[in-house]
Amino acid sequence: MSGNTDARPKLGISSCLLGNEVRYDGGHKHNRYVTQTLGKYFDFVPFCPEVAIGLPTPRSPIRLVGEGDAIRVLGTDDASLDYTEKLKSYGNRVAASLDDYCGYIVKKDSPSCGMERVKVYQEKKEAPPVRRGSGMYTSAVMESRPELPVEEEGRLMDPGLRENFVIRVFTLFRWRCVVQEGLTPRSLVEFHTRHKFLLLAHHEATYRQLGPLVAKAGIGDLDALANEYIVTLMQGLCHVATPGKQANVLMHIMGFIKNRMTDEDKTEMLDLIEMHQSGLVPVIVPITLMNHFLRRYPHEYIDKQYFLEPHPRELMLRNHI
Ligand code: SF4
Structure with a gap:
């Protein structure tokens, strides 16, 4: 891999x-x-x-x-x-x-x-x-x-279950690649960092559980910690991301760039997040706009988040949920 x-x-x-x-x-x-x-x-x-x-x-x-x-x-x-x-x-x-x-x-x-x-x-x-x-x-x-x-x-x-499954497959694929390259405390922390918002959109309790676990990377047995980490992460991702949870993550992301957004940008973004929460548009709509703003107002930490593109866009999985 x-x-x-x-x-x-x-x-x-x-x-x-x-x-x-x-x-x-x-x-x-x-x-x-x-x-x-x-x-x-x-x-x-x-x-x-x-x-x-x-x-x-x-x-x-x-x-x-x-x-x-x-x-x-x-x-x-x-x-x-x-x-x-x-x-x-x-x-x-x-x-x-x-x-x-x-x-x-x-x-x-x-x-x-x-x-x-x-x-x-x-x-x-x-x-x-x-x-x-x-x-x-x-x-x-x-x-x-x-x-x-x-x-x-x-x-x-089922569109929601399908998207959830494909997210988990690609997350495990990325993990297997990191492990094959030789897992280090640093690569574990980086992997976790890039998956934080994705996990938050699925299961906040697992998100809170994994922070302290990852903080122990570098102390003790890395293989045992890595095994506990990936099993916990994959089980957390089994929880389907609801519109409410997706909206919560989008608001978090917006928080990182809001100082550079115009009032008009913010209104446009908030409107689409709300429309998704109300079931009027699929999640791809506010995510596409967020990606647009992130191209205009790049942010190193947010740009690396897999939440924004966890699987190939050609699969169009987020067009139906
Ligand atoms: S793979 Fe074989 S055992 Fe499994 S459902 Fe198909 S036919 Fe049955």
Whole structure:
């Protein structure tokens, strides 16, 4: 990743979403947004856990069965076939190989790959399933990799969740680049400094938590601190940035240049921030104006903030939120 300007974030993905015919029925679940839009910016590496543990294609379906924490993956037609341990252990093996990955897109509803709200069937056949499970493989990956952004292809159709996921992917990508170049207390502080306003727009409590942590860089074990830092940061960014929080950050930013802005500039900026808060314009509108003012009134600290452009503008993710 380092030193190579062509480097792109590497993401794991459920193989069937790329159009590979690996599903139990011999089909696929090709997702065009993923391949045709996100595929321009990300390198995808496909995983099909069910095929990887030795199941054929096509195959008999499997499903989550159980109650409480005792959920297992069993054959739908033959409940004596139990794939729980194989899927978990494959998930742990894959997780251990994801050091340079920046995200993972999984297939919703799958008893192996789903992230949430997967149907869990009760032992008693007549009881209806409840949507409260996670795919066995994906649970293992997420547990071992708490820093990794994971999202379902279905949830990516929601503009807010999509933008949030892509922000997390690019943040982790920038982090992986810094780590690959050799993390130092100074590079950790600089990384944090440049992400401050982005984090503030997502979760103020994490923003307040990370300041004192980063202040300890240079004292003690840097690797342990860096690990705690990135996991905490990535979990903080899971909180979606609301219009109110975005407005708060824009006001903070304006505070740094307001002495150089004319009264007319300020009125124009405040009007657009308010219009965004009222839901009249997407966040890209006040951010574009803020970037315009920052070109006119440059500010070294603010110009470096990733909040202003956390992902490629061509993805147009902020045009819809
Ligand atoms: S959802 Fe997962 S296990 Fe099922 S076919 Fe797709 S990649 Fe394979």
